[in-house]
Amino acid sequence: MTHEEIIREIIAPSGTSRAAERSQLLQYLCQIQHQCSYIPGDAITQLATRLQMPASEIQGLIGFYAFLHEQPRGDYDILLSDSISDHLLGSRLLLQQLCNRLGVAPGVPRADGRVTVDTTSCTGICDQGPAMLLNGRVISRLTDRRIDHICALIEASTAVTQWPAEFFQVDDNIRRRDLLLSEETAAATMDGKALRVLLETDGNAILDVIEKSGLRGRGGAGFRTGMKWRFCRQAESDSRYVVCNADEGEPGTFKDRVLLNSYADSVFEGMTLCAGVVGASRGYLYLRGEYRYLLEPLQAVLRQRREKGLLGQCILGKDGFDFDIEIHLGAGAYICGEESSLIESLEGKRGIPRNRPPFPVTHGYLNQPTVVNNVETFMAAAKIAVLGADWFRQAGTPESTGTKLLSICGDCERPGIYEYPFGVTIKQVLEDCGAVNTQAIQVAGAAGTTLPVADNGRRIAFEDVSTGGSFMVFNNDRDLLDMVQNFSHFFVHESCGFCTPCRVGGSLLKNLVDKLVNGHATHYDVGEMKQIGSLMKRASHCGLGSTAPNPVLDLLNHFPQLVESRLAHSGYEPAFDLDAALQEARDITGRDDPGAHIRTET
Amino acid sequence: MADKIRVATASLCGCFGCHMSLLDIDERILELVQLVEFDRTPLTDIKTVGDCDIGIIEGGVANAENVEVLREFRKHCKVLVALGACAVNGGIPAMRNSFELRECLEEAYIEGIGVANPQIPSDPEIPMLLNKVHPIHEVVKVDHFLPGCPPSGDTIWTFLTELIEGKPIGFPYEQIHYD
Ligand SMILES: Cc1cc2nc3c(=O)[nH]c(=O)nc-3n(C[C@H](O)[C@H](O)[C@H](O)COP(=O)(O)O)c2cc1C
Ligand code: SF4
Ligand code: SF4
Numbered sequence: 001m002t003h004e005e006i007i008r009e010i011i012a013p014s015g016t017s018r019a020a021e022r023s024q025l026l027q028y029l030c031q032i033q034h035q036c037s038y039i040p041g042d043a044i045t046q047l048a049t050r051l052q053m054p055a056s057e058i059q060g061l062i063g064f065y066a067f068l069h070e071q072p073r074g075d076y077d078i079l080l081s082d083s084i085s086d087h088l089l090g091s092r093l094l095l096q097q098l099c100n101r102l103g104v105a106p107g108v109p110r111a112d113g114r115v116t117v118d119t120t121s122c123t124g125i126c127d128q129g130p131a132m133l134l135n136g137r138v139i140s141r142l143t144d145r146r147i148d149h150i151c152a153l154i155e156a157s158t159a160v161t162q163w164p165a166e167f168f169q170v171d172d173n174i175r176r177r178d179l180l181l182s183e184e185t186a187a188a189t190m191d192g193k194a195l196r197v198l199l200e201t202d203g204n205a206i207l208d209v210i211e212k213s214g215l216r217g218r219g220g221a222g223f224r225t226g227m228k229w230r231f232c233r234q235a236e237s238d239s240r241y242v243v244c245n246a247d248e249g250e251p252g253t254f255k256d257r258v259l260l261n262s263y264a265d266s267v268f269e270g271m272t273l274c275a276g277v278v279g280a281s282r283g284y285l286y287l288r289g290e291y292r293y294l295l296e297p298l299q300a301v302l303r304q305r306r307e308k309g310l311l312g313q314c315i316l317g318k319d320g321f322d323f324d325i326e327i328h329l330g331a332g333a334y335i336c337g338e339e340s341s342l343i344e345s346l347e348g349k350r351g352i353p354r355n356r357p358p359f360p361v362t363h364g365y366l367n368q369p370t371v372v373n374n375v376e377t378f379m380a381a382a383k384i385a386v387l388g389a390d391w392f393r394q395a396g397t398p399e400s401t402g403t404k405l406l407s408i409c410g411d412c413e414r415p416g417i418y419e420y421p422f423g424v425t426i427k428q429v430l431e432d433c434g435a436v437n438t439q440a441i442q443v444a445g446a447a448g449t450t451l452p453v454a455d456n457g458r459r460i461a462f463e464d465v466s467t468g469g470s471f472m473v474f475n476n477d478r479d480l481l482d483m484v485q486n487f488s489h490f491f492v493h494e495s496c497g498f499c500t501p502c503r504v505g506g507s508l509l510k511n512l513v514d515k516l517v518n519g520h521a522t523h524y525d526v527g528e529m530k531q532i533g534s535l536m537k538r539a540s541h542c543g544l545g546s547t548a549p550n551p552v553l554d555l556l557n558h559f560p561q562l563v564e565s566r567l568a569h570s571g572y573e574p575a576f577d578l579d580a581a582l583q584e585a586r587d588i589t590g591r592d593d594p595g596a597h598i599r600t601e602t
Numbered sequence: 603m604a605d606k607i608r609v610a611t612a613s614l615c616g617c618f619g620c621h622m623s624l625l626d627i628d629e630r631i632l633e634l635v636q637l638v639e640f641d642r643t644p645l646t647d648i649k650t651v652g653d654c655d656i657g658i659i660e661g662g663v664a665n666a667e668n669v670e671v672l673r674e675f676r677k678h679c680k681v682l683v684a685l686g687a688c689a690v691n692g693g694i695p696a697m698r699n700s701f702e703l704r705e706c707l708e709e710a711y712i713e714g715i716g717v718a719n720p721q722i723p724s725d726p727e728i729p730m731l732l733n734k735v736h737p738i739h740e741v742v743k744v745d746h747f748l749p750g751c752p753p754s755g756d757t758i759w760t761f762l763t764e765l766i767e768g769k770p771i772g773f774p775y776e777q778i779h780y781d
Contacts, residue, residue, distance in 0.1 A: 524743070575740035578669060581732040584703045589724035596730050598669055 003036045007043045010035070011050060022051050023366070025348035026061065029068055030289065030329045034136055038072040064350040064496075066120065066332030067289045074104075074115035076154050079133040083122035083251045084442075084486040085409045085472060091130035094142050095119065101151040115154050121334060121490055122251040123290045126407065126472075127173050127415035135160055136292045139167045168293070172258045173416030176432065178403040179395055180380060181263075181419050185387060189266040192310045194273045194385040199318055203233065203277040210381055212389035214401035219245055219337075219374030220444065220468035221543075222400075225381060228371055231361040233278040235369035240280040242271050242323075243346065243365060243372045247288045247330055247337035250445030251490065252470035255405040256375040258417050260287075260294050263379055264301040268325060270378030272311065273385055274371055275323040283325040284365070286342050289332050298327055334494040335544055339372040341496070352498050353542035374468070376405055395421035400461040408433045410442075410473035420460065427456040435473045440480055440559075445470035446487040447547035450480070450554035480559060481517050481566065484551045488513045491548035502545025505536040509552055511575065516566055520573040526556060526563065607766055608654040610641040611685075612675060614668040615695045615735060616661025618644075619752045620686035624658075626755025637766055654679045656765065660752075662692040663736045667729035676742040681765070684744050685758070687751040689737065694751075696735040703733045746771065749778060 001009075010031045014021060025047065032043050039062055048055040062068040080086070080095050098117050099106060109116045123138065125131035130142040137160065139150070146167070153163055174181060187193075198206055211226030232240060244267065248256040259267060271283050287295065302325055305311040315321040333351050335341045341351035343365050364370020373381075380402060384392050392402045400422035406429065409415040413434025420429065430438055430453075438453045443460070444467035451458065451465070458465050474480060488510040497503045512529050515521045533549030540546045556563055578598040586596050613621055621644060627634065642651040651657070657679030663669055676682055687693035698706050712720040738744055748761055757777040764771050 572743040574742075576736070578732075578741070581734065582666060582730050584733040585730045588704055588707060588722055589730070591724055591726065591730065593726045595666060595726050598666055601673060 003040055004042070006035045007032055007040070007046065011043070011047055013050070018051065019366075022053070023346065023348045025051065025058070026065070026331065026345060027328060027348070029058075029062065029065075030331055033068050033331075034292075036072075037075065037077060038069045041070070044070075061348075061350055064333065065330075068331055072109065072113065074109045074113060075157075076115040076160075077133075077135050078115065078117045079120040079123075080117070081121075081123035081125065081129060081131045081133075082119035082486075083126060083129075083490075084483050085122070085126035085252055086130040087482065087486060088410055088474075088478070089130045091142070094130055094144065094147050097144055097147050098151070101148065102154065114157075120290070120332060121494060122249065122253075124248055124254040124257050124288070125170060126252050126254055126409035127417075128171060129409075133290060136289070137168055138170055138290070138293055140170055170257075170261070170293075172262055174258065174419075175408075175414055175416040176418040176420065178419040178421060179392065180376075180383060180403055180405070181417075185383060188386045189269045189379075189382045192269065192272075192308065192316055194269050194382040195276065195310060195316055197385050198273055198276045199316055199321075203279075206273065206277050206385055207233070209389050210384055213384045213392040214389075214396075214399075215377070215380055215384060215392065216400065216462060217374055218376035218380065218404065218468065220250070220447075220466070222462045222466060225373065225377055228361055228373070229274060229277055231359075232280075232369045232371045235362045237369050239282070239366075239368050240275075240278050241365040241368060241370040242275045242278070242280045242283040243339075243342065243360075243370055244271050244283070244285045244375055244378055245337060245339065245342060245372055246285055246291070246375050247334075247342060248291070248375075249288060249334035249337045249494075250447060250468055250470050251487070252407065252409055252442065252445050252472045253468055254407040254409075255417055255469045257291055257294070258407075259375050259379055259405075260291065260298060264298055265305065266379045266382050267375050268301065268305055268311070270373075270380070270382035271325060272305075272315065272323055273382055274373070274378065276315075276321060278369070278371060280371070281322045281324075283323060284346055285325060285327045286330060286336070286346060287327055288330045288336075292329060295327060295329065302327075333496075334490075335496045335542075338542055338544060341542075342372065343370065350496070352496050353544075376469075397423040397459075397461050397463060399463045400466075404460060404467070405469055406460070406467070406471045407469045408471045408473070411435060411438070411475035411478065412473045422461045423459050425457055425459050426451065426465070429460070429471065430456060430473065433473070435475070437475045437477075438473055439476045439478060440474045442472040442474065442483065442551075443467045443470065445472075446490050447543070447550060450483075450551060450558060452558050480555060480562060481513075484555050485513050485517050487551040488548075491544070495544060495548070499539075499541035499545060501536045501539040502541070502548060505532050505540075506545065506548050508532050509536070509549060513552060515573070515575060516563070519566060520568050520575075521566070522568050522570060522573050524572060526567070529553075530556060606639040607637060607656065608641050608652070609638045609643070609656045609658065610651045610654045610675065610679060611643040611645070611658040612651075612660070612671055613644065614659060614661035614671060614689070614738070615664035616686065616688040617694070618660070620660035620688075621645075623686075623750075623752035623755055624758055627759045628755065630759055634762065638762075651675055651678045655681065656762075657682045658685050659683065659689050659738050660685050661688045662695055663732065663738055663741050664695055665729035665731045669732075669741055672738055672742055681745045682742065683746045683748060683761075684738050685748050686753055687749065690739075690747050690749055692735045692737050696737075699734045703731060707731075750780070753778075 104110045107118045123131045128140045215225045216222040336345045336351040340354035345351040360370045396402045406418045441451045492506045492510045495502045533553045536549045642648045657675040684690045707722045
């Protein structure tokens with residue numbers, strides 16, 4: 001098919017209202033990008049006409065999402081995961097190797113249009129990295145041999161369907177099972193058992209059980225799930241929505257990937273249960289673009305559920321119990337994990353966080369009451385409905401009932417998924433995953449907490465160290481500044497740019513961290529970092545900006561000796577290499593006289 | 603008056619608007635010269651800076667000469683002040699930062715409309731351009747920042763009188779906000 005035909009097919013009028021089509025805009029663009037390797041100008045014009053919106057707004061959307069491009073990418077479009085966990089496994093050398101072998105510079109298509117090589121934030125394959133996306137598919141366990149093989153396949157123009165299947169293998173690596181993943185309870189939510197409980201009792205009874213279980217959101221913030229569902233149920237409206245947050249963008253988090261790979265039916269059961277309780281007839285799974293390879297299998301699970309009468313009209317024969325789920329893809333924006341940005345993105349817009357309040361439970365998708373929950377939360381809710389509040393409360397602590405999935409990566413023998421009762425000590429976790437010679441642990445991802453190993457008596461729980469699941473281990477051979485630098489660059493890349501404290505503060509902080517890494521930061525700069533960091537925490541519009549300085553502040557607070565050892569001991573150091581800043585002018589003018597240089601001041 | 607406060611000022615990569623704004627203190631300049639003695643400044647046309655109490659810098663750092671002047675000021679002034687948006691942030695001249703230096707020079711000296719004898723100058727007399735324009739605090743330590751493009755005469759007056767009297771620096775809202 002030509003690009004023209006592809007575009008025509010993708011954006012063919014669906015017969016729904018313009019508002020409904022408008023909310024599909026991002027999905028149209030993702031499909032066009034996927035099939036054409038870019039969004040041709042023609043497609044923009046046609047969409048603008050069809051949806052009666054300015055072309056510039058569509059371009060604004062393309063500019064916002066990292067996976068959308070107005071210029072063609074290579075036939076083979078490679079995005080190497082640039083998360084710190086990939087760095088630990090040697091990804092930076094592999095990037096160089098890839099670029100050298102293929103003769104490309106990062107981000108620039110090769111002259112023959114064959115290939116582009118670029119980086120992307122965490123791909124969520126942290127336990128089997130380094131990883132890359134190739135035309136949207138994950139390739140795991142990269143080694144220099146595998147890179148050579150990949151380069152050969154590209155040079156030979158081998159179709160991706162002909163590539164060795166083991167390249168694309170992504171394992172679950174479940175290392176510890178507890179309440180949620182145990183084999184004994186695996187059947188609990190099968191064949192719509194949770195929905196049957198709902199039909200045998202009623203929404204109020206389910207809400208009571210969920211509230212009694214003490215279940216709190218697994219996405220990180222830990223809001224009480226029962227309360228969230230009740231607010232949504234009570235909100236005045238004719239249409240309500242259920243949204244599953246599968247954006248999983250926090251570096252080092254990959255447990256939702258495993259749940260969607262092997263427990264999708266339970267997750268959808270949880271969403272449908274929620275729909276029955278709050279009275280929603282439409283649901284969305286917001287799947288991060290990095291997990292596009294799960295789209296087909298997930299759609300197959302949805303089809304099976306429709307065939308079994310667990311989705312669609314009159315679910316399980318119950319009149320008026322109508323609910324169906326649509327999968328929306330993200331396009332490489334971490335901020336879209338924040339629930340109000342996610343909703344904006346679902347509506348086909350740029351993922352700029354909304355003002356809160358009002359919260360999604362009253363004004364969510366299309367301004368209607370909406371429950372947004374994490375993948376793991378929905379699965380837990382479905383199990384609780386069947387197995388009861390006491391079953392759930394047998395594990396955990398008073399404020400953090402039940403269990404939590406941790407996705408563990410970094411310097412340990414056995415990275416993977418570990419399900420623990422809340423309250424488990426960091427020490428226990430380190431022992432189980434085979435971490436030795438540990439220096440520090442980064443819990444809850446880039447936005448989380450850096451703990452020196454001396455703090456290993458602390459516990460994973462909302463009352464102590466809380467996490468959406470990310471748990472990264474750093475041993476004594478690692479330079480923690482690499483991690484902090486990686487995270488501060490991550491936040492600059494992922495800031496949506498809406499508010500100044502995060503957009504500007506994040507960049508200033510990044511520059512200062514770079515200066516520290518390069519050995520040019522002074523005590524004065526440390527003071528600046530503290531001041532900027534605390535301002536960002538106080539003044540940012542959303543959670544991204546208010547957590548972005550955490551790694552820097554934790555480094556300064558918990559590792560003062562490390563910082564001290566890297567400081568320049570002059571009163572002041574310039575922010576950049578002054579003489580190097582003249583190099584471009586020297587190249588252009590050919591000058592090399594004394595005036596063409598700047599001395600370093602002593 | 604032996605111990606008048608010595609003040610020096612310079613314009614680096616700026617438009618002189620901040621210096622014009624300094625003159626907007628109008629007749630208060632008579633009061634000011636009772637208190638201060640001007641060292642190097644465009645007002646006195648003195649070309650080298652001697653030991654001073656206060657150094658005031660307008661404009662950002664765009665070339666090697668700016669670096670040199672700025673370093674001299676830092677060396678000789680007890681208190682160094684960034685005056686105006688260009689000194690504080692790079693300001694208008696920093697708009698070239700989104701282009702390569704080569705693109706800027708080619709636009710000015712080769713492709714520009716009406717350019718005769720197109721070539722990029724390379725005379726050693728001409729200060730070498732840095733690849734980007736920087737705020738002055740990225741090159742030397744700065745003690746005070748006065749925002750505004752330019753800060754108003756009243757703002758500058760408030761600042762100078764407070765500084766000279768050794769008071770904490772503070773402004774009425776309308777002197778440093780523009781909404
Ligand atoms: C910057 C940012 C990114 C987030 N990313 C995610 C995410 O990837 N997955 C997730 O479930 N929650 C994420 N959250 C939290 C959501 O806003 C929201 O609290 C959560 O989806 C609610 O579901 P829960 O109560 O089941 O945890 C993020 C929050 C912020 C501020
Ligand atoms: S804090 Fe950052 S991500 Fe959040 S709204 Fe502001 S700029 Fe956007
Ligand atoms: S801040 Fe404004 S007035 Fe002052 S030098 Fe810069 S452009 Fe001119």
